[in-house]
Structures are given as C-alpha cells and as structure tokens.
Amino acid sequence: xxxxxxxxxxxxxxxxxxxxxIRSGLLQPGQRLRFxxxxxxxxxxxxxxxxxxxxxxxxxxTVSDDHRGFSVAPLxxxxxxxxxxxxxxxxxxxLRLSIEHGDSDWEGRLLAAHHVMSRLPRERDDMPSxxxxxxxxxxxxxxxxxxxxxxxxILIEMCEKLFVRADRYRRLSISVPNQSRxxxxxxxxxxxxxxxxxxxxxxxxxxxxxxxxADAVQRLFExxxxx
Amino acid sequence: xxxxxxxxxxxxxxxxxxxxxIRSGLLQPGQRLRFxxxxxxxxxxxxxxxxxxxxxxxxxxTVSDDHRGFSVAPLxxxxxxxxxxxxxxxxxxxLRLSIEHGDSDWEGRLLAAHHVMSRLPRERDDMPSxxxxxxxxxxxxxxxxxxxxxxxxILIEMCEKLFVRADRYRRLSISVPNQSRxxxxxxxxxxxxxxxxxxxxxxxxxxxxxxxxADAVQRLFExxxxx
DNA sequence: GGCACCCGCATTTTCGAAAATCCTCTGCTC
DNA sequence: GAGCAGAGGATTTTCGAAAATGCGGGTGCC
Numbered sequence: 001x002x003x004x005x006x007x008x009x010x011x012x013x014x015x016x017x018x019x020x021x022i023r024s025g026l027l028q029p030g031q032r033l034r035f036x037x038x039x040x041x042x043x044x045x046x047x048x049x050x051x052x053x054x055x056x057x058x059x060x061x062t063v064s065d066d067h068r069g070f071s072v073a074p075l076x077x078x079x080x081x082x083x084x085x086x087x088x089x090x091x092x093x094x095l096r097l098s099i100e101h102g103d104s105d106w107e108g109r110l111l112a113a114h115h116v117m118s119r120l121p122r123e124r125d126d127m128p129s130x131x132x133x134x135x136x137x138x139x140x141x142x143x144x145x146x147x148x149x150x151x152x153x154i155l156i157e158m159c160e161k162l163f164v165r166a167d168r169y170r171r172l173s174i175s176v177p178n179q180s181r182x183x184x185x186x187x188x189x190x191x192x193x194x195x196x197x198x199x200x201x202x203x204x205x206x207x208x209x210x211x212x213x214a215d216a217v218q219r220l221f222e223x224x225x226x227x
Numbered sequence: 228x229x230x231x232x233x234x235x236x237x238x239x240x241x242x243x244x245x246x247x248x249i250r251s252g253l254l255q256p257g258q259r260l261r262f263x264x265x266x267x268x269x270x271x272x273x274x275x276x277x278x279x280x281x282x283x284x285x286x287x288x289t290v291s292d293d294h295r296g297f298s299v300a301p302l303x304x305x306x307x308x309x310x311x312x313x314x315x316x317x318x319x320x321x322l323r324l325s326i327e328h329g330d331s332d333w334e335g336r337l338l339a340a341h342h343v344m345s346r347l348p349r350e351r352d353d354m355p356s357x358x359x360x361x362x363x364x365x366x367x368x369x370x371x372x373x374x375x376x377x378x379x380x381i382l383i384e385m386c387e388k389l390f391v392r393a394d395r396y397r398r399l400s401i402s403v404p405n406q407s408r409x410x411x412x413x414x415x416x417x418x419x420x421x422x423x424x425x426x427x428x429x430x431x432x433x434x435x436x437x438x439x440x441a442d443a444v445q446r447l448f449e450x451x452x453x454x
Numbered sequence: 455g456g457c458a459c460c461c462g463c464a465t466t467t468t469c470g471a472a473a474a475t476c477c478t479c480t481g482c483t484c
Numbered sequence: 485g486a487g488c489a490g491a492g493g494a495t496t497t498t499c500g501a502a503a504a505t506g507c508g509g510g511t512g513c514c
Contacts, residue, residue, distance in 0.1 A: 162381075
C-alpha cells in the first residue's frame with residue numbers, strides 16, 4: 001500500500017493526503033476538486049497535486065474531464081456490486097492458488113495476522129478513531145496475507161486495488177449497527193479452512209464474507225437513499 | 228482504448244506517442260527514459276511528458292524510481308505467464324457472463340466484428356505495416372465485443388488493460404513463422420460457441436486460444452534467449 | 455592501499471507564471 | 485421572447501527556469 005511507504009517525493013505525499021481525504025469523507029463523492037483548494041490542503045504547488053490526481057484517476061478514486069479538471073468518483077450501488085462481484089472472482093481464485101502453493105511460512109504469517117487482528121476491538125463506539133484505523137490496517141493485512149502465496153503478482157495487485165477501492169464502501173458498513181454478523185468468526189472460519197487446505201470451502205466462505213459486507217452496505221444505501 | 232480517442236490535451240498526446248513507441252519497440256524493455264529525449268520525441272515540455280509517464284506507470288508499461296526517473300518495464304516469461312493466466316480467469320468469466328446476458332444486438336456486433344477481421348490478412352510478409360496495424364485493431368475489437376455484454380465495467384476495464392499489456396508479447400508471437408495454428412479458425416469457433424450460448428465450451432476455447440499464444444511466445448523466448 | 459567525504463555534473467522534481475480552455479453573463483438580432 | 489456571438493473571469497493546462505536529489509570522480513585521512 002503506497003500510503004504507508006512514506007513518499008520520497010511531494011507528489012507521493014499529495015497522493016497520500018488526497019487519498020486519505022477521499023477515504024475519510026473530507027472530500028465527498030462527486031465533489032469537484034479545484035487545484036487551489038488541494039494546494040492549500042497539501043501545502044505545495046500545482047505540479048505534484050496534479051500528478052497525484054492523475055494517479056488517483058488511474059486507480060478509480062477520481063475522474064478527470066479534459067480541461068475541466070478532476071472530481072471525486074461518485075459512489076453507487078452498481079459500482080459496489082461490481083466491485084464485490086469481481087473481488088469474489090479474483091480473490092476466490094487467488095485464495096485457491098494460495099492454498100495450493102502456500103508453505104508453512106505462509107501458514108505462520110496467516111496465524112500471526114489473524115491473532116493481531118483478533119486482539120483489537122472493531123466497533124466500539126468509544127473506541128478512539130486511531131484504534132479503528134489500526135483495525136483497518138490489520139484487517140487489510142489479514143486479507144493480503146491470505147492470498148499472498150498465489151504466485152501471481154498481477155492477481156495480487158488487482159486484489160489490492162479492489163480492496164482499497166472497496167474501502168469507501170466498507171467504511172459505510174461499519175456505521176450499520178446490529179449487523180447480526182460475527183465478523184471475527186467469519187475470519188476465523190476462512191483461516192481454519194485455508195490452513196486445512198480445504199480450498200473449496202475456504203473459497204466459498206471468503207466469497208460469502210464479501211457478499212455479506214456488500215449486502216449490509218446495500219441495505220444502508222437503500223434505507224438512507226444516500227445515493 | 229485511449230489511443231484512438233484523440234487526446235484533447237498534450238499529456239494525452241504524449242501518452243499515446245510514448246505508448247506507441249514502447250509497443251513498437253522503439254523504446255526497448257528496460258531502457259531508461261530521459262526527459263530530454265522524450266520531450267524531443269513528443270515535441271513538448273516536461274510537464275505533459277511526466278504526466279504521461281505517471282499514467283503509463285500506473286498501467287504497468289513503465290516503472291518509476293523516485294528521483295531517478297522512469298524506464299520501460301522489462302519483459303519476462305514470468306510476467307507473460309502471469310498475464311495469460313489472469314486473462315484466462317478474467318476473460319473466461321467475462322465471456323461466460325456475456326453469453327448469459329448478451330442480446331441480439333451483441334450477437335450482431337460480434338458477427339460484424341468477426342467479419343471485418345476475417346477480411347483482413349494477418350501475417351503476409353509483404354503486407355504493409357499499416358494493414359497489420361489495422362488487423363490488430365480489428366482483433367482487439369473482436370475480443371472487446373466478445374466480453375462487452377458481461378455487465379461488469381470493472382471486469383471489462385481489467386480485461387482491456389491486460390489485453391493492452393499483453394500486446395508487447397503478442398507482437399513477438401507474430402514473428403514466429405509456421406505456428407501450425409489456424410488463428411482464424413480459433414476465432415470462428417469461439418464465436419460460434421458463443422452464439423450457440425454454449426458457455427462452457429466457449430470459455431474453454433477462449434482459454435485455449437490464449438494459452439496457445441502464450442506457448443508460442445514462450446517458445447520464442449526460450450530459443451532466442453531474448454530475456 | 456583502502457575508505458570516507460565532499461564537490462560538481464547530470465537528471466529529476468517542483469515552482470510560479472503564462473497560455474489555453476471552458477463557463478457565464480451580457481447584448482444584439484430575428 | 486428565443487437564440488446566438490462575444491467579452492470577461494475562473495480554472496485548468498503547459499511552459500521554462502529554479503530547486504532538489506542522485507551519481508561519479510577526486511581528494512584527504514587513517
């Protein structure tokens with residue numbers, strides 16, 4: 001994740017700042033992005049800001065309109081369903097390959113990542129946002145490691161991009177109370193099946209895991225008519 | 228394909244020019260890209276050239292090294308196999324969905340694209356390169372239309388990117404004589420099965436089609452030790 | 455002799471302003 | 485009143501130079 005590797009260029013900083021602003025909601029879906037504001041936000045000149053926007057556009061976080069600048073990519077149920085469907089396909093296959101090729105080192109990293117994640121609370125309201133941020137990172141690590149042994153860099157990269165792209169939607173789902181889901185349990189089950197080398201059921205569990213998150217967000221959309 | 232939509236900005240032109248230079252081999256894999264040269268090639272200042280490189284890097288055609296500039300992404304057997312494997316997964320599923328959802332308009336466009344393509348010769352040595360370029364475009368259209376009814380914009384976009392990314396390798400395979408393959412026939416078979424709504428066999432034929440191209444290029448690599 | 459440091463050159467990266475483009479509002483014509 | 489042309493302003497895009505960074509050679513020190 002480019003966010004964490006601290007950038008050695010201003011353009012990298014700008015990318016991180018704007019990316020975070022979009023994910024946090026400071027810059028809202030559909031909002032037009034003016035260079036003047038972004039320069040103020042990032043504290044730099046137009047060149048690195050523009051470079052950041054070009055990169056964000058390539059990754060689907062912003063959209064560009066020639067000579068009319070950039071705006072934050074809008075959210076939609078259609079995109080959510082598309083992202084989830086594609087993730088089920090890609091990560092499902094990546095997990096299957098990981099289970100096929102993974103060695104004991106992979107198993108160890110998986111166990112470790114899950115352990116760290118399970119030690120953090122997820123949705124306590126009194127939880128400081130820093131901790132919630134931390135949970136997000138661990139959660140991302142867990143899913144990353146799950147597919148890390150698939151031996152296909154392209155697949156990994158695509159899954160990573162979709163994961164980040166799904167993040168804006170995932171943040172909405174957290175605000176849904178009483179989901180009657182035990183997310184921790186779902187993760188545990190996926191891991192157990194993976195370690196058992198039960199590819200079929202592990203893939204099915206992973207797909208179900210994503211579908212449930214999608215369903216939760218979709219319900220939220222429909223009730224709030226947030227779109 | 229961004230190449231064909233004539234760009235309304237210089238950065239778009241630069242993207243097209245450099246992209247073409249990489250695909251044609253004018254800029255070779257691994258070669259370092261200096262701004263001075265690229266500015267001369269594109270006939271413009273540094274800003275749009277840099278923007279083009281950022282975009283190309285996001286798509287995997289170039290790689291960037293902070294404060295040390297850009298270079299053309301190297302070719303490798305590993306990457307070729309990775310691209311082909313991922314394409315089989317993605318386009319296989321996209322074709323399955325297209326067959327499921329495609330209407331008669333889709334069938335018509337598919338027939339038309341195949342007809343136009345079949346009227347162009349592919350590998351005549353005396354063929355002017357403009358015509359070969361034309362065949363490439365029609366070939367791309369055919370594959371694009373094949374999956375165009377899958378109703379997943381993300382899947383389509385990913386397939387498009389992989390298609391373009393595979394192009395550098397595909398150009399190598401054309402230089403292999405006597406492939407004992409009837410590419411025209413393969414395309415015909417895929418189309419016939421798709422129109423027949425025989426998803427299973429159509430997907431299998433498509434995957435085989437890609438695997439054969441991969442095999443041809445791999446043999447070329449190994450004999451020439453071009454890597 | 456070998457190693458570390460510093461300086462100058464080549465190159466990338468960033469800046470601030472100029473040029474180009476788009477949007478809006480006004481005024482004119484039909 | 486509707487519609488088009490054009491000026492003015494806002495904004496993006498591009499330029500050319502300045503700043504920052506990395507690389508290689510040379511010098512001094514151990």
